[in-house]
Amino acid sequence: MTKLGFDRKRLAAIDPFLNDRYVKPGRLPGTLTLVARRGEIAHLGVTGMADVERKKKLAEDTIFRIYSMTKPLTSVAFMMLVEEGKVSLDQPVHRYIPAWKDLGVFKAGTHKTGFMTTPTSGPMRIVDLLRHTSGLTYGFQNRTNVDAAYRSARIGEIEKAGTLDTMIADLAKIPLEFSPGTAWNYSVATDILGYLIGVISGQKFEDFLHDRILKPLGMKDTGFHVPADKAHRFAACYTPTPKGGMDLQDDPTKSPYLAPPSFVSGGGGLVSTAADYLKFAQAMLNGGVHIDGKHRHRLISRKTLDLMTANHLPGGVDLPALSKSLFSEAQYDGTGFGLGFATSTSAARTLMPGSDGDYFWGGAASTFFWIDPKEDLIAIFMTQLIPSSTYPVRNELRTMIYSALDD
Incomplete structure (x- = not known):
C-alpha cells in the first residue's frame, strides 16, 4: 500500500488497460490519467499520442480542449458575485436581460414558419441557469424544433458563431423548451452565466475569470485560446469512424483555438492541462481555498461550495425524474445536479463505486473529472475524442481507481 492508501499494482494497471483497450487499437489518440489523494498526486499516467498525424507523443504538459469542464x-466565478451580494439565486434572469422577459414555451411551429408559444408558469431565475432547469437547450440534442432553431442560428455549437451579445439577442427570438424549474435539460445556460458575469461585474467575462480564478490559482496554461509560444503543446482532436478508428476533427496547427475567439464560451471554451485543472479541483476539495506553501487564497466559502455541490433538482429527485436531454456529460441513475456540478445522490444506484456526495463533470472531447470529499480524492482524465459518449472509459476509470483503494 502507498502512503496515500492505494494498492500500487492496481493503480499501475490503469495505463496498460487504457493503452491496450483504446490507444493501440486506434480508438483514442492518447490518454492522461491523474489521481490525487490527501493533497498529493498518487498516480500520473500518460499513454499514446497528442498528435497522431505528426507522431507527437502526449506529455504531462499537453494542452487539451476541455469543453464543458469549463462550466x-x-x-x-458567478457564485463569487453572489457572495458579494451583487446578485442572488432567486432573481429573475430578465432583470439583467430585459429582452427575455416575455419568452414563452414552445407549442408549435419551426424557425422557418414561426413559433406558437404559451406563457411560462413562472420566470426563469438565476438558479435555473446554474442547475440547467432554465428551459434553454443545445442544438446538438437533435430532439425538438427548438433544437433545430438553435442549430440554424449556430447557438451553442462547438465552434460558436457571433458573440455573447448576439447569442443573447438570438435567444430572445426562440421559445423555451419548457417552463423554467419544471424539467432538466443540458443547455447553453452556462454561456448565459458568462454573459451575466460581464453585465454584473462590469468586467469582461474572460478578464473576470482570469483575475479571480486562473491567476490566483496559477493556472498559467488555461484560457480561451492557445498562445503561439504554447502551440507546440496543443493536442489534436478526433472523431470516431464507423470501423472503430479515428478521423482528425481539429488540426492543432490550423485550429480556431490558436486565436482569441469572438464568442467567449463559459459553457465550453477553455483549453487547459491536467496540472492546471488539478489546482482548481484541489481548491474545491479544500473547501474553496487554494493553498500554495504558506500562502492561502480563498475563492469561495466552504458553505457556498456546500450549496453548489448539493442536489438542487426540484423535489430532491435525481436526473431520470426530470431530464429531457438526449445527451449530457453524466449518466442519470443516482445522479442529481447542483450549481455547476453533477453530484452523486446514491452511489449504489449508479452501479459504480463511489461516494454519495461526490461531484463531477466532463467535456465533449471525452475529458472528465470527479472530486470525492469523503475519500479526499480527485481524478482527472484527459484525451481528445468527440463525442464523449463514444466509449465507456469514464465508468471503467471510476471502477479501476476506486478498486485500487487499500485503506
Whole structure:
C-alpha cells in the first residue's frame, strides 16, 4: 500500500488497460490519467499520442480542449458575485436581460414558419441557469424544433458563431423548451452565466475569470485560446469512424483555438492541462481555498461550495425524474445536479463505486473529472475524442481507481 492508501499494482494497471483497450487499437489518440489523494498526486499516467498525424507523443504538459469542464469554473466565478451580494439565486434572469422577459414555451411551429408559444408558469431565475432547469437547450440534442432553431442560428455549437451579445439577442427570438424549474435539460445556460458575469461585474467575462480564478490559482496554461509560444503543446482532436478508428476533427496547427475567439464560451471554451485543472479541483476539495506553501487564497466559502455541490433538482429527485436531454456529460441513475456540478445522490444506484456526495463533470472531447470529499480524492482524465459518449472509459476509470483503494 502507498502512503496515500492505494494498492500500487492496481493503480499501475490503469495505463496498460487504457493503452491496450483504446490507444493501440486506434480508438483514442492518447490518454492522461491523474489521481490525487490527501493533497498529493498518487498516480500520473500518460499513454499514446497528442498528435497522431505528426507522431507527437502526449506529455504531462499537453494542452487539451476541455469543453464543458469549463462550466464548473464559470459557475464558481458567478457564485463569487453572489457572495458579494451583487446578485442572488432567486432573481429573475430578465432583470439583467430585459429582452427575455416575455419568452414563452414552445407549442408549435419551426424557425422557418414561426413559433406558437404559451406563457411560462413562472420566470426563469438565476438558479435555473446554474442547475440547467432554465428551459434553454443545445442544438446538438437533435430532439425538438427548438433544437433545430438553435442549430440554424449556430447557438451553442462547438465552434460558436457571433458573440455573447448576439447569442443573447438570438435567444430572445426562440421559445423555451419548457417552463423554467419544471424539467432538466443540458443547455447553453452556462454561456448565459458568462454573459451575466460581464453585465454584473462590469468586467469582461474572460478578464473576470482570469483575475479571480486562473491567476490566483496559477493556472498559467488555461484560457480561451492557445498562445503561439504554447502551440507546440496543443493536442489534436478526433472523431470516431464507423470501423472503430479515428478521423482528425481539429488540426492543432490550423485550429480556431490558436486565436482569441469572438464568442467567449463559459459553457465550453477553455483549453487547459491536467496540472492546471488539478489546482482548481484541489481548491474545491479544500473547501474553496487554494493553498500554495504558506500562502492561502480563498475563492469561495466552504458553505457556498456546500450549496453548489448539493442536489438542487426540484423535489430532491435525481436526473431520470426530470431530464429531457438526449445527451449530457453524466449518466442519470443516482445522479442529481447542483450549481455547476453533477453530484452523486446514491452511489449504489449508479452501479459504480463511489461516494454519495461526490461531484463531477466532463467535456465533449471525452475529458472528465470527479472530486470525492469523503475519500479526499480527485481524478482527472484527459484525451481528445468527440463525442464523449463514444466509449465507456469514464465508468471503467471510476471502477479501476476506486478498486485500487487499500485503506
